[in-house]
Amino acid sequence: MTTPSDPNRVIIFDTTLRDGEQSPGISLNKGEKLEIAHQLARLGVDVIEAGFPIASPGDFEAVQAIAREVDGPVIAGLARAQAGDITRAGEAVRDAAKPRIHTFISTSDIHIEHQMRNTRADVLEGAKAAVAHAKSLVDDVEFSPMDATRADPEFTAQVLQIAIDEGATTINVPDTVGYATPDEYAEFLSKLYEYTPALRDVVLSVHCHDDLGLAVPNSLAGLSVGARQVECAVNGIGERAGNTSLEEIIMLLETRRDRLGYTTGAVTTEIARTSRLVSRLTGYAVQPNKAIVGRNAFSHESGIHQDGVLKNRQTFEIMDPASIGIDDAEQLVLGKHSGRAALKDALSKLGYELDGQALRQAFDKFKEVADRKKQVTAMDLEALVTDELRGDDAVGAFRLVSYAVEATSDARPPHAVVVVGTPDRGEVSGSFTGDGPVDAVFRAIDAAVGVDARLREYRVDAVTGGQDALAQASVVVELGTAGAAVRWDLPGVVAGDRVTGAGQAVDTDTIRASAIAYLRAVNVAARKLAAGHRADGALEPTP
Numbered sequence: 001m002t003t004p005s006d007p008n009r010v011i012i013f014d015t016t017l018r019d020g021e022q023s024p025g026i027s028l029n030k031g032e033k034l035e036i037a038h039q040l041a042r043l044g045v046d047v048i049e050a051g052f053p054i055a056s057p058g059d060f061e062a063v064q065a066i067a068r069e070v071d072g073p074v075i076a077g078l079a080r081a082q083a084g085d086i087t088r089a090g091e092a093v094r095d096a097a098k099p100r101i102h103t104f105i106s107t108s109d110i111h112i113e114h115q116m117r118n119t120r121a122d123v124l125e126g127a128k129a130a131v132a133h134a135k136s137l138v139d140d141v142e143f144s145p146m147d148a149t150r151a152d153p154e155f156t157a158q159v160l161q162i163a164i165d166e167g168a169t170t171i172n173v174p175d176t177v178g179y180a181t182p183d184e185y186a187e188f189l190s191k192l193y194e195y196t197p198a199l200r201d202v203v204l205s206v207h208c209h210d211d212l213g214l215a216v217p218n219s220l221a222g223l224s225v226g227a228r229q230v231e232c233a234v235n236g237i238g239e240r241a242g243n244t245s246l247e248e249i250i251m252l253l254e255t256r257r258d259r260l261g262y263t264t265g266a267v268t269t270e271i272a273r274t275s276r277l278v279s280r281l282t283g284y285a286v287q288p289n290k291a292i293v294g295r296n297a298f299s300h301e302s303g304i305h306q307d308g309v310l311k312n313r314q315t316f317e318i319m320d321p322a323s324i325g326i327d328d329a330e331q332l333v334l335g336k337h338s339g340r341a342a343l344k345d346a347l348s349k350l351g352y353e354l355d356g357q358a359l360r361q362a363f364d365k366f367k368e369v370a371d372r373k374k375q376v377t378a379m380d381l382e383a384l385v386t387d388e389l390r391g392d393d394a395v396g397a398f399r400l401v402s403y404a405v406e407a408t409s410d411a412r413p414p415h416a417v418v419v420v421g422t423p424d425r426g427e428v429s430g431s432f433t434g435d436g437p438v439d440a441v442f443r444a445i446d447a448a449v450g451v452d453a454r455l456r457e458y459r460v461d462a463v464t465g466g467q468d469a470l471a472q473a474s475v476v477v478e479l480g481t482a483g484a485a486v487r488w489d490l491p492g493v494v495a496g497d498r499v500t501g502a503g504q505a506v507d508t509d510t511i512r513a514s515a516i517a518y519l520r521a522v523n524v525a526a527r528k529l530a531a532g533h534r535a536d537g538a539l540e541p542t543p
């Protein structure tokens with residue numbers, strides 16, 4: 001490839017389809033590799049390392065298909081310093097508009113002695129032959145001294161000199177086992193420049209692994225001493241702990257261009273889509289707190305942060321989610337650390353404009369739920385607010401004060417004791433032994449209040465999924481004066497009237513939600529009775 005004229009332009013070399021695919025459990029077929037390669041081209045990467053053609057017929061075909069079909073980036077195939085590998089890689093990338101062969105051989109003594117079981121002289125010879133062979137097939141040849149950061153820099157420099165002499169146009173210095181620290185890596189590269197001045201005539205590349213979590217900092221350190229190509233993989237996948245994460249390095253360079261001065265050709269708005277595609281096709285989920293593409297990367301949960309973001313996003317955000325292609329980031333996540341500002345904002349998005357006492361009430365309820373529930377979703381919030389807005393637990397109605405239920409798996413039937421606040425008689429209590437815990441609570445309520453309500457419908461739904469989901473209880477009761485022991489005076493109640501009342505309530509505790517819903521249903525029915533409604537809904541003229 002032609003070297004960019006801007007000296008600070010960083011070449012993005014994507015190895016998702018080669019080193020990324022080396023992650024345990026990942027195996028991409030030709031169609032999947034093509035789909036990812038097309039997306040990488042849309043993302044504007046400069047080089048796609050499409051695979052290791054000697055590895056399998058399938059990988060060869062995938063590299064060949066990418067070379068033939070994907071326009072824009074350089075298409076590279078990896079090859080050991082072996083004639084067969086290089087020939088195969090050459091065949092695979094031949095039809096690309098911009099083909100590259102990337103060949104490598106180790107320069108560390110540990111690899112020379114224990115893996116390749118040969119000598120430094122063999123490595124010098126192997127590198128020379130490999131680069132010469134690759135150069136006979138394509139113009140664009142990249143050479144890597146594998147395990148360089150654990151190798152003798154002088155010997156590595158000697159190998160690099162040979163590779164450059166044979167026509168390598170990019171020299172990539174891998175931290176193969178993710179061992180170097182940023183200072184060491186920068187120093188190592190500086191030494192290579194010192195020992196091999198010809199390195200200034202080619203592109204120096206960095207390829208870092210994340211074994212100690214230093215892949216991105218090491219890549220940045222490499223750039224600081226002159227490297228201008230970064231090898232990286234989407235979502236940071238790759239051998240063992242993975243490679244430099246593509247989205248992190250690109251957004252680091254783009255976001256901190258003010259300080260660092262580097263540019264890339266990346267279309268950053270394609271980052272989120274690329275991450276999702278790679279995650280879906282590889283089966284590798286992205287951790288929620290992953291920088292840039294994690295679900296939480298643009299979310300704020302705590303009240304102080306949310307308040308700041310609502311006032312001005314820059315208070316707690318260094319990047320705009322839209323810049324990586326996220327237009328609908330759920331920025332404010334409601335949980336136990338959230339404050340009124342975020343709650344008010346979330347409610348307003350749901351169409352509820354709450355202030356003053358109503359907001360305070362909703363906030364208290366929200367905190368109560370958030371203490372028991374990891375995250376309060378929009379659906380939870382809506383259920384809570386409508387619950388709160390029903391407001392019929394207030395003055396003039398029955399309201400649940402407390403309940404206790406005893407339910408066991410032995411023969412004893414469940415027993416409930418309930419205390420209810422009444423409009424005119426203070427707190428009254430009742431108890432009942434029922435068929436089930438909910439039945440016991442409902443009948444204990446009847447006993448406390450002094451009604452003979454008939455349960456017509458009862459349903460419990462989970463508002464959202466998960467173990468800590470809010471329960472929404474829906475109850476319909478029928479209440480009548482005929483034969484019922486109604487022991488309170490309601491103005492206008494006519495003997496023989498029967499009416500229905502419906503109530504709903506939301507709580508993390510199913511029994512509590514059920515009890516409140518039941519009392520609300522009783523309140524509604526009692527109000528209807530007082531107003532002279534019949535069970536069929538028609539108005540009964542009161543005498």
Ligand SMILES: CC(=O)SCCNC(=O)CCNC(=O)[C@H](O)C(C)(C)COP(=O)(O)OP(=O)(O)OC[C@H]1O[C@@H](n2cnc3c(N)ncnc32)[C@H](O)[C@@H]1OP(=O)(O)O
Pocket residue numbers: 019022052054055056080081082104105106115116117146176239
């Ligand atoms: C750091 C990296 O990520 S390097 C890339 C790693 N990626 C892969 O290995 C994925 C694809 N690999 C494969 O499919 C297989 O390993 C193949 C097809 C390449 C080779 O398979 P095999 O011939 O069965 O060899 P095997 O994998 O058992 O061993 C690797 C051989 O390559 C040799 N080798 C390793 N690196 C190099 C190199 N850069 N140049 C030359 N030879 C090398 C080893 O010394 C060993 O040779 P030996 O069998 O004579 O001891």
Ligand SMILES: CC(C)C(=O)C(=O)O
Pocket residue numbers: 019104144146147172174175176177207209
């Ligand atoms: C082949 C080389 C570049 C490699 O993947 C490594 O050393 O990690």
